[in-house]
Amino acid sequence: MGPAAGLLLLTVVSVCPDASAERRLEYVTVLFRHGDRSPVKAFPTDPHQESDWPQGFGQLSQEGMKQHYNLGQFLRNRYQGFLNQSYERHEISVRSTDYDRTLMSAEANLAGLYPPAGQQVFKPDLMWQPIPVHTVPQSEERLLSFPLADCPRYKQLMNETEHTEDFINMTNTYQDIIELVRNKTGLNKTNVETVWSVYDTLFCESRHNMSAPEWVTPDVMEKLRVLKDFGFQAMFGVHGQQEKSRLQGGLLLGEIVKNLSQMAVPGPEQRLKMMMLSAHDTTVAALQASLNVFNGRQPPYASCQIFELYRDDNGSVSVSLFYRNDSKAEAFPLQLPGCCLNCPLDDFVRITKLSISEDRDKECQVPSEGRDKEVIISLAVSGCLLLFLIALLLGVICWHKEPISNRGYQHVVNQEVGDES
CATH class of the missing domain: 3.40.50.1240 (Phosphoglycerate mutase-like)
Known part of the structure; x- marks a missing residue:
């Protein structure tokens, strides 16, 4: 047994309880x-x-x-x-x-x-x-109820999730099913995150021996199932899983x-x-x-x-x-x-x-767009005011430094010349 293997064994023994205990x-x-x-x-x-x-x-x-x-x-x-x-x-x-x-x-x-x-x-x-x-x-x-809707940062993470390669690929791969659901169900908006509700309804009806519409074939149900499972993954993973956990399931x-x-x-x-x-x-x-x-x-x-x-x-x-x-x-x-x-x-x-999270409310906060605009406007106004004050100050300084002759054309006797005469 090499030293690395021995260290690994020691680590396992020190961490894991004795199975015979x-x-x-x-x-x-x-x-x-x-x-x-x-x-x-x-x-x-x-x-x-x-x-x-x-x-x-x-x-x-x-x-x-x-x-x-x-x-x-x-x-x-x-x-x-x-x-x-x-x-x-x-x-x-x-x-x-x-x-x-x-x-x-x-x-x-x-x-x-x-x-x-x-x-x-x-x-x-x-x-x-x-x-x-x-x-x-x-x-x-x-x-006990997730995802909680009181967290702006979680909403931001979900928006980022929708722009990930995995999410875009899933949307493109199953675009035909998403459009089929939109055309056949009368729903105005269908996407990867919402078609699960259609699957859920059809699944419940099938378990209770209710007839399905003609367009609902076994292949359609399987594709809807895949989309439904991916919707669950996207809610709590795919992108930013640990941060999503801190904002959602980590509470429980x-x-x-x-x-x-x-x-x-x-x-x-x-x-x-x-x-x-x-x-x-x-x-x-x-x-x-x-x-x-x-x-x-x-x-x-x-x-x-x-x-x-x-x-x-x-x-x-x-x-x-x-x-x-x-x-x-x-x-x-x-x-x-x-x-x-x-x-x-x-x-x-x-x-x-x-x-x-030790402070979920704090981690849920994100700067709002309105607040960002207010900050930018405040900075711009403050900057303009500061520039105006600087310009005014420079003007006063320059006025005080101008030659006296230029102000009133007064003749001033050179004191040094007068002393010599």
Whole structure:
């Protein structure tokens, strides 16, 4: 073994926890996307409008309810022995965005996670119990809904993204599909970033056995899917990924890292074991992009990003990431770039710090065009005034330096000549 290889091995050993050490689960954060839903909207020529959906647009379907009930059962099995068998209010905190579909997804999930037993059964023929889900008004949501529209610098980055080679190539490659969508849907404006909504509507309808328009062939749907996935990549990557993360998903990542760090310090009153977050595909994508583990594809219904905090028998603390993007499969591990699968907490904090802003409001600021013009005008006026003052001052100086004879034609006797005579 050469010295370089030995150094590498030493580095790995010093950074990565001992795989043979006993690890004890201390705390879990789960973020998931809501389940199957109706379309958020329909395009003008769509034969299926809001009245065709039982609860209207953007609502959780019965299939979506089943998906989250199953995810709740998955979490129950995964954390058997860690979470109390019956609901214990101090063990879990649940937060959702203020949308019907995310609130209902959380409730369906909790029904699978905590079926009532014993004293918690309040109606013998109902295997369900109410569990609180917290939210804030959507206008105040800054933790679970991305991309946030309150950041001028992010808008500037998106404008720059649209002028990148990747974005221009994608537009040129799929220009025929973009124009087809414009011609067939009745939409006035279609581009790489907006055609995803058409795909989403058609996708929802196909999942619910609704007939598609004749122009929607399998080839068209596949091309729309590619454009839709690229739209997700452009929102949080393609150009300026880390800065976009600091302005968007880093807000949520920062909160998660703060909670992990707090839970890593044992305390006699520490009883919280799980933080559950119910949100959207863009939330999952934004968070994964800030971790640099986003696979570039839209997170599917009921997909779940998991953070697990472990303590080794030697006292060291580490974080493990898992992602479940298939309702019929187990969660698979994700590796944070630059760290091990079981990433020491100190390294996890250090690596993720690059994607977390300490002053997002300040980083979001960019000089406005109006302000730039005001500054230029002010500088121009100040410059002209300064030049005028300088010219006036020079004029006064020159006036004082002119020969006296030129002012009044007075004869002055030379004193030296007079003394000699």
